[in-house]
Amino acid sequence: MLLLNIDAAFVIEKVILISVILMGSLGVAMYATWAERKVSAVMQDRVGPNRAGPFGLLQPLADGLKLFFKEEIIPDRSTQFIFILGPCLAMLTATMTSAVMPWGPDFTMAGRTISLQVADINIGILFVFGVVSLGVYGVMLGGWASNNKFSLLSSIRAASQCISYELAMGISLIALLMMTGSLSMKDIVTQQHGFWKDGYFTWNFFKQPVGFIIFLTCSFAELSRAPFDLPECDSELNMGYHQEYSSMKLGFYLFAEYINMFISSAVISTLFFGGYNFPFMDQVQAAVPSGIFSLICVGALMAKIVGMILFFMFVRWTLPRFRYDQLMKLGWRSLIPLALINMLVTGGVILLTMKK
Amino acid sequence: MDIYSILFWFLSAMAVGCALGVILSRNPVNSVMFLILTFFAISGHYILMNAQFLAVVNIIVYAGAIMVLFLFVIMLMNLNADVEPQKGMMIQLAGVISGGTLFLVVLMGLTTAKSELIDPRSSDIGLISNLGKVLFTRYVLPFEISSVLFLSAMIGAVVIGKKENIPASDKTEIV
Numbered sequence: 447m448l449l450l451n452i453d454a455a456f457v458i459e460k461v462i463l464i465s466v467i468l469m470g471s472l473g474v475a476m477y478a479t480w481a482e483r484k485v486s487a488v489m490q491d492r493v494g495p496n497r498a499g500p501f502g503l504l505q506p507l508a509d510g511l512k513l514f515f516k517e518e519i520i521p522d523r524s525t526q527f528i529f530i531l532g533p534c535l536a537m538l539t540a541t542m543t544s545a546v547m548p549w550g551p552d553f554t555m556a557g558r559t560i561s562l563q564v565a566d567i568n569i570g571i572l573f574v575f576g577v578v579s580l581g582v583y584g585v586m587l588g589g590w591a592s593n594n595k596f597s598l599l600s601s602i603r604a605a606s607q608c609i610s611y612e613l614a615m616g617i618s619l620i621a622l623l624m625m626t627g628s629l630s631m632k633d634i635v636t637q638q639h640g641f642w643k644d645g646y647f648t649w650n651f652f653k654q655p656v657g658f659i660i661f662l663t664c665s666f667a668e669l670s671r672a673p674f675d676l677p678e679c680d681s682e683l684n685m686g687y688h689q690e691y692s693s694m695k696l697g698f699y700l701f702a703e704y705i706n707m708f709i710s711s712a713v714i715s716t717l718f719f720g721g722y723n724f725p726f727m728d729q730v731q732a733a734v735p736s737g738i739f740s741l742i743c744v745g746a747l748m749a750k751i752v753g754m755i756l757f758f759m760f761v762r763w764t765l766p767r768f769r770y771d772q773l774m775k776l777g778w779r780s781l782i783p784l785a786l787i788n789m790l791v792t793g794g795v796i797l798l799t800m801k802k
Numbered sequence: 803m804d805i806y807s808i809l810f811w812f813l814s815a816m817a818v819g820c821a822l823g824v825i826l827s828r829n830p831v832n833s834v835m836f837l838i839l840t841f842f843a844i845s846g847h848y849i850l851m852n853a854q855f856l857a858v859v860n861i862i863v864y865a866g867a868i869m870v871l872f873l874f875v876i877m878l879m880n881l882n883a884d885v886e887p888q889k890g891m892m893i894q895l896a897g898v899i900s901g902g903t904l905f906l907v908v909l910m911g912l913t914t915a916k917s918e919l920i921d922p923r924s925s926d927i928g929l930i931s932n933l934g935k936v937l938f939t940r941y942v943l944p945f946e947i948s949s950v951l952f953l954s955a956m957i958g959a960v961v962i963g964k965k966e967n968i969p970a971s972d973k974t975e976i977v
Contacts, residue, residue, distance in 0.1 A: 525831070528835075567854060568854065580861070582870055583838075583870070586873055590831065598877060601877070
């Protein structure tokens with residue numbers, strides 16, 4: 447009985463790709479924690495972690511090990527199943543988004559065309575959006591199940607913040623999608639090929655600057671990173687939704703946050719900064735074999751991602767935290783109208799310049 | 803049984819089982835979580851019918867936004883199985899009758915309706931480009947009317963949610 451007639455080579459190829467991406471995002475997230483401490487140290491004129499290994503490079507390993515060996519405490523009056531489900535969901539949704547990201551161009555090896563994208567679905571960007579909108583469940587359920595007032599308040603804050611900023615984010619994306627005419631991440635990247643074409647930049651950042659600013663602000667809020675880190679605002683809520691968590695469950699929450707930061711940097715780079723495209727890529731492609739060219743492209747994307755992560759960190763250590771009502775006002779009264787106007791203007795310009 | 807029918811039966815069982823879980827579980831939070839799982843099963847069905855756009859919109863709108871609000875309200879009111887009010891016999895009976903009537907109507911509608919059978923595996927009617935074309939050409943009037951309906955609902959919600967300046971003497975009547 448032939449139940450699954452799927453090409454074995456295809457399965458192996460995808461499994462390898464998925465493992466590499468997963469390991470890669472975990473690795474980047476791990477070193478993002480180190481980088482965060484180094485960046486904050488540099489900005490505050492301190493030394494930062496420097497004990498474990500050269501430049502403190504082994505610090506993330508030491509931290510992980512410490513979290514593994516800590517005592518696991520589950521509060522007596524908590525809802526146990528949901529209490530454990532919370533961090534699992536946070537981690538799951540954090541790692542799911544990478545499935546539709548195009549990490550590099552296709553290349554041929556041993557007669558097979560290998561795609562550096564796990565799944566090229568024709569609604570790729572909506573998939574990202576769907577997973578992001580599910581991401582809030584981890585925080586919400588974890589906070590509620592802890593049976594702690596601070597955790598509950600923090601998870602409610604997180605939920606309302608996420609929903610409010612998802613709106614503006616979606617509308618700013620609509621303007622972008624009207625220009626690309628496709629929801630597939632692969633198409634969006636291919637349209638931004640190179641850097642300069644027909645007398646203008648190809649990257650969407652130069653076509654949708656307002657949309658980019660709205661999207662960036664919203665991703666700060668969605669990630670609940672400073673200056674919008676109200677769900678874990680320690681001066682009001684102690685530690686926020688992960689107050690009752692200890693050991694690796696706490697580690698999952700903290701880690702999921704850094705994976706989210708990595709993935710959203712990747713999404714921003716892909717949507718607005720050309721993904722794996724870089725200037726003069728045609729000349730490079732002609733000069734090197736296709737496998738190496740793909741690697742160079744992946745390198746270009748990674749460089750953009752690291753740049754975005756550093757930007758996230760600089761902002762965190764520069765700006766003070768918003769107040770909660772300021773956050774809501776900014777989201778509902780500034781960003782959403784701005785995004786709507788941006789959408790209208792984009793639509794008008796497209797209508798005027800459409801050649802038919 | 804090919805992989806398609808295995809997935810179909812798995813998703814159907816999941817949808818029905820989770821839907822039963824919604825009404826049978828005592829804890830409101832569990833109910834909400836079962837409902838989210840039901841939406842996932844339905845989205846799975848959409849994907850089987852090659853309607854990826856509908857599937858993902860179902861997740862974004864229902865599982866991602868509306869259910870978050872449900873959960874939000876339940877958490878704020880701190881509903882638990884212990885504080886659930888016990889409803890009287892009459893209310894339960896009324897619920898059964900009205901729910902049963904609705905079920906009958908839907909059942910009659912579904913069994914008598916003649917639907918075009920299309921092979922879901924070969925159709926691409928649910929893909930976003932086809933859906934958009936159909937919505938803005940053939941069904942543009944119902945589409946626009948429903949958007950007006952949503953707009954009026956939104957305005958209604960804003961009006962209800964707005965703070966009113968009530969004189970102190972009238973406050974008790976409104977509340």
